[in-house]
Amino acid sequence: MQVWPETDGALRIGRCEAVTDTGRIGRIMQPSGNVELTTRIGPGFGTTPTFEAMVFPAGEAHIKVVNENWGKGPLTEVCRLYGADGNDLFTVAMWADACRRRADARRSEAPDSKPNRMVLLLPYLPGARADHAEFVPFGAGVYADFVNSLGVDQVICFDPHSPVMPGLLNEATVIDSTRLFRRHIVGRADQDSRPQRYSGIIAPDKGATERARKVADACHLPMYQALKHRNPETGRLSEFTCEPLPDTGRFLVVDDICDGGGTFMGLAQATGLPKERLGLYVSHGVFSGNAEQLVDHYAEVWTTDSLQPNPAATSQLLKPHVIPLATTLNGYIR
Incomplete structure (x- = not known):
């Protein structure tokens, strides 16, 4: 749709350009870069992307067609989201x-043509930590409703906080961190030629036990349980405990999310x-607040690129090893 103003000097919006009456092209804001749009022929052969994201000067998200890919066969349109910013979700x-x-x-135009597919790569599930129905608002449910409203054919997520939000999503594909973790960080005792880099896996609390146990089993390592205790009157964390660890060796703490790192x-x-x-x-490194102080307690910190790291937390001291997820996510597109 084109809107042509009746007054001189106003902007004319048409086909993704802002044009003044003097013919000058107005400034089109660049999107955040957290939304990546690609196009495949069938499930696996890449081609030129059909779409490109943009932002109008007033802040509205928009999509423009940059390549006409009709005639190349059935297309799979793929959208990869880094993080969970509300503006990016609108894009x-x-x-x-x-x-x-x-x-x-x-x-x-062509009733016999095969339908295109839409795949959303959403490694970090927004709102997944608000996964109890008594939460107000019920964040996992709100975000799941939004994702379901998109009507995509497949949603691919990575190491979600709990099974709750994936269970609320239509067409969800869940990838756990075990294979990526073993390949990039620890190694596997019965196959790798070099010694493993860690002697054991630590689950930081009960919520992380199943995740840590899967990783430990895959790496043929023992798992050790840690617990956090809360003051029953205030609900605040009061102390941490960990079962006894061997006198030698290095140990890796495994969890899904690190926010402030406390x-x-x-x-x-x-x-x-x-x-x-x-x-x-941690599969999802938010690294907010005092997360820089993790360098005082850990020799190395690992995460993935599911989120764009907080520059305030990573620019000075904390420089985590970041594992790219593209190959892993793309491998699950069906």
Whole structure:
């Protein structure tokens, strides 16, 4: 749709450009870069992307068509989201709507053409930590409703906080961290030629036990349980404990999310080990607040690129090893 103003000097919006009456092209804001749009022929052969994200000067997300890919065969439109920013989620919604409308138009022109597919790569599930129905608001449910409203054919997520939000999603594919973890960080005792880099896996609390046990089993390593205790009157964390650890060896703490890092710092102190004997892996590194102080407790910190790390937390001291997820996520597109 084009809107032509009746007054001189106003902006004219048409086909993704802001044009003044003097013919000058107005400034089109660049999107955040956290939304990546690609196109495949079938499930696996890449081609030029159909769409490109943009932002109008007033702040509205928009999608424009940059390549006409009709005639190349059945297409799979893929959207990868880094993080969970609300503006980026609106860009994803615009992409989904553009995909649907173009597909509908194509079917009206060529009724026998095969339908296109839409795949959303959403490694970090927004709101997944608000996974109890008594939460107000019920964040996992709110975000799940939003994702379901997009009408995509597949949602691929990585190491979600709990099974709750994936269970609320339509067409969810869940990837656990075991294989990526073993390959990039620890290694596997019965196959790798070099010695394993860690002697054991530590679960920082009960919620992380199943995740840590899967990793430990895959790496043929023992798992050690740590616990965090809360003051029953205030609900605040009061202390951390960890079962006895061997006198030698290095140990890796495994969890899904690190926000401010307080739990992991408290756990490190509870182990009584020097930082040289401790490492930390989290699938989703928010690294907010005092997360920089993790370097005082861990020799190395590992995460993935599911989120764009907080520059304030990573620019000075904390420089985590970041494992790219692209190959892993793309491998699950069906």
